[in-house]
Amino acid sequence: xxxxxxxxxxxxxxxxxxxxxxxxxxxxxxxxxxxxxxxxxxxxxxxxxxxxxxxxxxxxxxxxxxxxxxxxxxxxxxxxxxxxxxxxxxxxxxxxxxxxxxxxxxxxxxxxxxxxxxxxxxxxxxxxxxxxxxxxxxxxxxxxxxxxxxxxxxxxxxxxxxxxxxxxxxxxxxxxxxxxxxxxxxxxxxxxxxxxxxxxxxxxxxxxxxxxxxxxxxxxxxxxxxxxxxxxxxxxxxxxxxxxxxxxxxxxxxxxxxxxxxxxxxxxxxxxxxxxxxxxxxxxxxxxxxxxx
Amino acid sequence: xxxxxxxxxxxxxxxxxxxxxxxxxxxxxxxxxxxxxxxxxxxxxxxxxxxxxxxxxxxxxxxxxxxxxxxxxxxxxxxxxxxxxxxxxxxxxxxxxxxxxxxxxxxxxxxxxxxxxxxxxxxxxxxxxxxxxxxxxxxxxxxxxxxxxxxxxxxxxxxxxxxxxxxxxxxxxxxxxxxxxxxxxxxxxxxxxxxxxxxxxxxxxxxxxxxxxxxxxxxxxxxxxxxxxxxxxxxxxxxx
Numbered sequence: 001x002x003x004x005x006x007x008x009x010x011x012x013x014x015x016x017x018x019x020x021x022x023x024x025x026x027x028x029x030x031x032x033x034x035x036x037x038x039x040x041x042x043x044x045x046x047x048x049x050x051x052x053x054x055x056x057x058x059x060x061x062x063x064x065x066x067x068x069x070x071x072x073x074x075x076x077x078x079x080x081x082x083x084x085x086x087x088x089x090x091x092x093x094x095x096x097x098x099x100x101x102x103x104x105x106x107x108x109x110x111x112x113x114x115x116x117x118x119x120x121x122x123x124x125x126x127x128x129x130x131x132x133x134x135x136x137x138x139x140x141x142x143x144x145x146x147x148x149x150x151x152x153x154x155x156x157x158x159x160x161x162x163x164x165x166x167x168x169x170x171x172x173x174x175x176x177x178x179x180x181x182x183x184x185x186x187x188x189x190x191x192x193x194x195x196x197x198x199x200x201x202x203x204x205x206x207x208x209x210x211x212x213x214x215x216x217x218x219x220x221x222x223x224x225x226x227x228x229x230x231x232x233x234x235x236x237x238x239x240x241x242x243x244x245x246x247x248x249x250x251x252x253x254x255x256x257x258x259x260x261x262x263x264x265x266x267x268x269x270x271x272x273x274x275x276x277x278x279x280x281x282x283x284x285x286x287x288x289x290x291x292x293x
Numbered sequence: 294x295x296x297x298x299x300x301x302x303x304x305x306x307x308x309x310x311x312x313x314x315x316x317x318x319x320x321x322x323x324x325x326x327x328x329x330x331x332x333x334x335x336x337x338x339x340x341x342x343x344x345x346x347x348x349x350x351x352x353x354x355x356x357x358x359x360x361x362x363x364x365x366x367x368x369x370x371x372x373x374x375x376x377x378x379x380x381x382x383x384x385x386x387x388x389x390x391x392x393x394x395x396x397x398x399x400x401x402x403x404x405x406x407x408x409x410x411x412x413x414x415x416x417x418x419x420x421x422x423x424x425x426x427x428x429x430x431x432x433x434x435x436x437x438x439x440x441x442x443x444x445x446x447x448x449x450x451x452x453x454x455x456x457x458x459x460x461x462x463x464x465x466x467x468x469x470x471x472x473x474x475x476x477x478x479x480x481x482x483x484x485x486x487x488x489x490x491x492x493x494x495x496x497x498x499x500x501x502x503x504x505x506x507x508x509x510x511x512x513x514x515x516x517x518x519x520x521x522x523x524x525x526x527x528x529x530x531x532x533x
Contacts, residue, residue: 024334090372118372119497125373130315133357136374222360230324230331233445236468239326240333243472246449 008241020242029227033258036213036223039141043148044206050153055160056186069157076154084151085215089143093126100124137221144219152209159201164190166197168282196277196285203270207263228255316355317501319345320375323360324443327464327525328381328490331360340525341379344398347517351508364423364442367391370493376501377494381462383426383487393496395505397489398518400531404430405483407466408458409451413480420447420456426486427460451477464526 004011005019020026057069076084097120098112105121112119122128127135167190175189216223232248278285321329323337332338337358349356359375370378370392383402384394404427406415420439421428431438439456441447444465450456459466463483470477492509494502512518519532 024336025331028335093372132316133318133359136318136359140374229443233324233443234448234469236326236472238468238472239330239339242333246445246452248449 009237016242023242025231028222029224029231032222032224032227035141035221036216039145039148039213039216039221040210042145043152044209046145046149047152047156047205047209048202050149051156051158051160054153054157055164058157058161059164061182069161073154073157073161076151077158081151081212081215082218085147085218088147088150089219092143092146094118097124097126100126140219140221144216144221147219148209148212148215152205152212155205155208156202159205160194160198162201163194163198167193193281196274196281196283199270199274199277203266203274206266206270210263210266211259224255224258228252316357317349317377318357318359318375319349320359320361320366320370320378321345321380322363322366324363324445325381325465326468329379340521341381343525344512344518344521345379347512347521348505348508351511352504354504362442363425367493370495373495376498377492377505379492381490382493384489384491385426385487388493391496392493393498393502394491394493395502396509397491398509398512399490399522400533401485401487401489402531403463403483404460404486405463405466405479406458406460406481407448407451407470407477408480409477411478411480414457415481417457418455420450420459421461422447425461427462430484430486431460448477464530467527 002015002019002022004015005022008016008019011019054069054072057065058073060066060069097118101108101112101120101124104123108121110119127139171189171193172185175185180188214223214225217225228251229248232246232251234246235243237243274285275289278289280286280290321337321341323329323331325339327340329337329339329341336342337360342358345356345358361369361374363380366378366380366382367388369375378392381399382388384397388394406413406419408415416434416436418439419431419434419436420441421431422444423440423442428438428440439447439450441450444461447456447459447461448466448469451459458480466479470479492505494505509518513533522530522532
């Protein structure tokens, strides 16, 4: 990076660190923070979408739809995350490949399961095995997002389902008395008022989601934990210009600071949002705001 | 309209895929110098990088490097996350049941004990990396086996006193012992384990295996493999 970095072994500590912290490997470490933030930025709205659909389904008047919603909530909430992450991703991947296999190679006569190999025809591979690595990474990342969204969507659905029931029933009855249809009541009365009840639960979920991102590592995505472990390990001078001892404790301390700062920031934002949502609501918070004004 | 748009998008996508060249993805660990490691620039480097790139050139394949955790390196090969394992993996029967190996490209390597002092208890707690030949050897030797996911962690465990000794590949340990300024020393006799190092390939991928086998044969024949072995493992290493 800097011109004086050609021989780091003769540098004094500050210059050495300036060089060390700007090596290509450290850049990949910094970029992995972006990966984590990107995952959160995509997963949170998608999970909320899953949650909303789940909650809406669970309280539907059409019984099979309601069962479906409740089944989704109960099933995903009851399975340990790590099982879900390891099993579901493989199952989803193989399921997709199986479907593509059925469509694209109808005259394939060999069994798909051969011992431990899962063999579909070349054209059914997802992504195609000839595709460059970047597609495989995008595919892996997408699977991770979908898995996170399904898991956290189930919890969000439960929170939203509860929040919808917490909206005072009198509000809905009044709307009905005014001649609103069910659809109108749902979108104009129920949804705008339920957020204040949902937010404490959703903010918990958001915090858990932030802390669950290291599970990415299980899915083969190179996240901050992967790099911290690799970079923190002791390095000998034969294979790097920057030999050092076991620095894992410092790297993980860095991660600790990152996660704490990030959750703190989230808390501040969520608090503000809560104040805003409470405004004019028939809750204790809303009442306190009214009295203070 | 929507359907047409979606159809076009799918077409465009698959056309893009079809244009791409055939890519063989080389799976490695990236934490096992001098076999393979991530260099300062953040790229896979080491003996296997140089060797693998040469193989791909000879077999006329486009190769890309992928890193994966050691513990799950075989399952991820089988499930198709990459097409080969080139990660200093010794050929043994247990692995051969699940995947296929090319011929060996490194002669059977020695493993050694490293400890903090000459009189370390080699039948006490010995650290080794999970699912390696060394871990298998220790668990049968009567010592208490302490397993870690990476090789780096076993050395850390020795330094902080969690283990009485470590048992691992001599080529990996040698530079570490050399630079420890007398803190770490080799103890006991080196042991030869395994049948040499080979590339792991899915059992169904016979064509790819043949290509790499041919390339390895040609590198053995013209002596370029030996040159690489000496470059990365030193003058005293076994060659073909």
